Amino acid sequence: MTAFDSVEEAGKALAAQGYLTDDRLATMVFLMTRLEKPVLLEGPAGVGKTELAKSLAAATGRRLLRLQCYEGQDESSALYEWDYGKQLLYTQILREKIGQLVADAPDLHDAVDRIGAQESVFFSERFLAARPLLEAVRSEEPVVLLIDEIDRADEALEAVLLEMLGEYQISVPEIGTFTARNRPYVILTSNNTRDLAAALKRRCLHLFLDYPSAERELDIVRSKDTGLPEALARQLVEIVRGLRELELRKSPSISETIDWARTLAVLGVDELTAPVLSDTVSVVVKYDKDVRKALEALPRLVDPNAEVPETLHGHGHGHGHGHSHEAPKVSADRGSRSFGRRS
Numbered sequence: 001m002t003a004f005d006s007v008e009e010a011g012k013a014l015a016a017q018g019y020l021t022d023d024r025l026a027t028m029v030f031l032m033t034r035l036e037k038p039v040l041l042e043g044p045a046g047v048g049k050t051e052l053a054k055s056l057a058a059a060t061g062r063r064l065l066r067l068q069c070y071e072g073q074d075e076s077s078a079l080y081e082w083d084y085g086k087q088l089l090y091t092q093i094l095r096e097k098i099g100q101l102v103a104d105a106p107d108l109h110d111a112v113d114r115i116g117a118q119e120s121v122f123f124s125e126r127f128l129a130a131r132p133l134l135e136a137v138r139s140e141e142p143v144v145l146l147i148d149e150i151d152r153a154d155e156a157l158e159a160v161l162l163e164m165l166g167e168y169q170i171s172v173p174e175i176g177t178f179t180a181r182n183r184p185y186v187i188l189t190s191n192n193t194r195d196l197a198a199a200l201k202r203r204c205l206h207l208f209l210d211y212p213s214a215e216r217e218l219d220i221v222r223s224k225d226t227g228l229p230e231a232l233a234r235q236l237v238e239i240v241r242g243l244r245e246l247e248l249r250k251s252p253s254i255s256e257t258i259d260w261a262r263t264l265a266v267l268g269v270d271e272l273t274a275p276v277l278s279d280t281v282s283v284v285v286k287y288d289k290d291v292r293k294a295l296e297a298l299p300r301l302v303d304p305n306a307e308v309p310e311t312l313h314g315h316g317h318g319h320g321h322g323h324s325h326e327a328p329k330v331s332a333d334r335g336s337r338s339f340g341r342r343s
């Protein structure tokens with residue numbers, strides 16, 4: 001049972017769910033479904049890492065199971081827990097039965113042994129509360145498993161994931177090993193706040209998801225029906241790309257481009273001017289210092305000829321010079337560099 005017959009089909013199926021890919025991303029999705037290997041998506045905030053897992057689930061008709069990682073998280077929230085409350089309830093209801101079991105025990109030692117012999121009753125699947133990883137392995141139907149923001153969890157949790165990522169199985173000492181009937185599609189995401197263990201990386205296909213090309217970002221904005229006229233959306237995408245080059249503390253992401261487009265549409269803007277963009281810039285940049293940098297750059301981004309600093313004269317001649325050429329190059333570079341890290 002394969003999800004997609006070709007890279008193209010994978011891209012189309014995701015697009016039908018409102019998720020637009022480029023060739024590299026569609027290839028990765030196709031490969032992950034074929035090779036049955038987990039995918040590790042790294043990249044800045046808001047470039048569509050989480051959304052990819054959701055869209056893949058929708059495109060393949062699979063249920064999405066999600067493990068949201070956080071600092072200090074322990075393995076029981078990822079794998080399973082013993083349902084203590086249920087165990088207690090059962091022992092209370094069965095008090096009489098348990099009483100009979102030990103009624104004629106000659107001493108405490110013997111009574112404990114007799115109870116011990118029944119332990120497997122209480123540490124059986126009945127009392128197991130499955131968390132996302134075990135749930136994914138036990139599921140009758142194939143699922144998509146999203147392990148979101150793995151870099152927020154401690155390294156110990158990474159180690160816990162290895163058995164699952166490598167063999168699609170989970171061992172519960174009291175019961176045995178559960179092996180997935182249907183291999184889940186596993187997507188891990190990371191914002192790169194720390195380096196992940198080599199053992200984890202080795203088990204995954206790796207993709208650095210960067211800001212999209214101008215064309216794809218425009219396609220995405222268009223697909224969201226923001227209400228902003230085409231020409232303005234195109235210009236807005238270029239302006240956001242310009243902001244990304246400012247080395248802000250937090251660069252605007254795709255979702256912020258979409259928000260900005262919606263904001264401007266609601267305001268009924270019919271021309272992108274520096275004042276209009278300045279008034280709404282807080283939709284896309286969220287830190288004080290970033291806002292100041294953005295305000296300074298906006299007049300130049302709106303009209304490259306307007307206020308070109310003295311030092312750049314004779315360089316920035318053509319209208320809109322640089323944007324559509326330079327930016328894609330940067331993202332392509334970043335992508336291949338991080339692919340190089342894989343081994």
Ligand SMILES: Nc1ncnc2c1ncn2[C@@H]1O[C@H](COP(=O)(O)OP(=O)(O)OP(=O)(O)O)[C@@H](O)[C@H]1O
Pocket residue numbers: 018019020021044045046047048049050051052189191220254255258
């Ligand atoms: N390829 C895409 N096609 C359509 N929409 C997209 C795409 N990429 C991103 N988006 C939009 O951007 C939003 C943010 O994406 P998402 O939440 O997946 O980002 P993320 O990479 O998981 O960010 P974070 O690291 O902050 O969790 C999505 O809700 C979606 O609207």
Ligand SMILES: [Mg+2]
Pocket residue numbers: 049050051148189
């Ligand atoms: Mg996310």
